[in-house]
Amino acid sequence: MDLAHALKVALQTGTVKIGVKETLASAEAKKARILIVSKTCPEPKLTGGAKIGKVPIYHYDGTALELGAACGVPYPISALAVLDPGSSAILSLETQ
Secondary structure: OOHHHHHHHHHHHOEEEEOHHHHHHHHHOOOOOEEEEEOOOOOHHHHOOOOEOOEOEEEEOOOHHHHHHHHOOOOOOOEEEEEEOOOOOHHHOOOO
């Protein structure tokens, strides 16, 4: 699966929360279906490897700048939560 394409489709057709605070809030409220976290995310709760509220976490093997570029935006994204994947296949990512 092309992750960059799946991210762009999810952002266009689904519901995605961007940012560490939004991601944590969505996970703790059990509204998120999957979390995507860059390797430069500053939040230990997201980088520690454990699930938050039973929400799977996909560890993106790139920086926040690279994750932002993969999403098609000109700013860094440390973490994002997919609430509704829309017509993307993003939920098929293998998580830890």
